[in-house]
Amino acid sequence: MRRWDLMRLAAAALGLALVTLLAGYLVGAATAQPTLGGIVAALGLLAIGGSGLLYAWRLEAGGMVD
Secondary structure (H helix, E strand, C coil): CCCCCHHHHHHHHHHHHHHHHHHHHHHHHHHCCCCHHHHHHHHHHHHHHHHHHHHHCCCCCCCCCC
């Protein structure tokens, strides 16, 4: 476990939670009529989560810099 980079592990766990939330929204949108506000909120969540994952994977984010 010492060899794992904890920042990347935490980012991966949060990314998995984000994917689970979006999958739940897609199931709900497939069975009901989604509203424009709901679609905008889902896209905003995807943008925020994506930028967070990109930030966690950059070299200077406190992870291993080799």
